[in-house]
Amino acid sequence: MALNQKSLAKILQHAETLCKQREVRLTPQRSKVLELVCAADGPIGAYEILDRLRQTIGNPAPPTVYRALDFLLEQGLIHKLESLHAYVGCSHPDHPHASQFLICSDCGDVREIESSGIADSLRQAQKNTGFKAKRPVVELLGTCARCQISNDRKV
């Protein structure tokens, strides 16, 4: 997750391009929130964003953050981790895609995966049911490989 300046700038620029194409407004606030989410070292909560926003904007209130987050979610520029109440930058905002996350309950590590198998099976399920997903949520809560090993050692 830890991001260098270069790729951060690239992400922001890319977001700007996308929004222009889509004729939606990536305002300074929204852009700043996107920056904070992407620059964060892992998933970040709305109120943590709010705190960091204080260093840029004078006295922001919760709705400020939530409005920006809603916009960014709609544009697919960020993902929400429902089970963590936290947000992460989207690694490839061009093509809408099922966000798939592995969330380790032991160490807190969150990893985004991009399994075409999962994506395919979700598509198939939609075909079968006539359901049309706007925002797929796939979050596997459990134990990452590393923590399984260190847990085994303890026992």
Add this chain to the structure above:
Amino acid sequence: MALNQKSLAKILQHAETLCKQREVRLTPQRSKVLELVCAADGPIGAYEILDRLRQTIGNPAPPTVYRALDFLLEQGLIHKLESLHAYVGCSHPDHPHASQFLICSDCGDVREIESSGIADSLRQAQKNTGFKAKRPVVELLGTCARCQISNDRKV
């Protein structure tokens, strides 16, 4: 979701059997909460459970409900819908399984599906990554078939 008395009793009895096998305690409170979740006409929130619990138990507080819910979740007797902050009874608590839900943002309808394709792809992803899921969360947020049709009519 709407459940008749017979299947409700069957579910509760089944839960009791399972807990006995597993040597965990399905106390009266936990059983009551399970009953409320299963009897509910759709997903039910923790505070709604709390309200209904008042008719049985004298002056319960939030922790009472959340403790019971935690237990039931661990035992796989209920599912949590992370994106709704609500709970539903598990339709087949014997074998742990990926809970997969289609959640319609228009009409609020929630449908549990059991796609072996999704289950397989999740298993495969775990194999590939060494991650071990304890609680898979699959929630497709979007529009159900019925609402798509009625939306089309409006436009």
Add this chain to the structure above:
DNA sequence: TTTTGGGTGTTACAATATATCATTCATCAG
């Protein structure tokens, strides 16, 4: 210039969830 709609500021509050500590209760070893 008026209107219109999106975006923002601000205040207050709703909804969801947990920390903490005291108490009870079943179980089991001695």
Add this chain to the structure above:
DNA sequence: CTGATGAATGATATATTGTAACACCCAAAA
């Protein structure tokens, strides 16, 4: 039986996450 142990519960307070509602601003179109 008794005391010890750990799980479950009671009770109070508070933390965390998310919205409602209304006023205001500003750019673009009529």
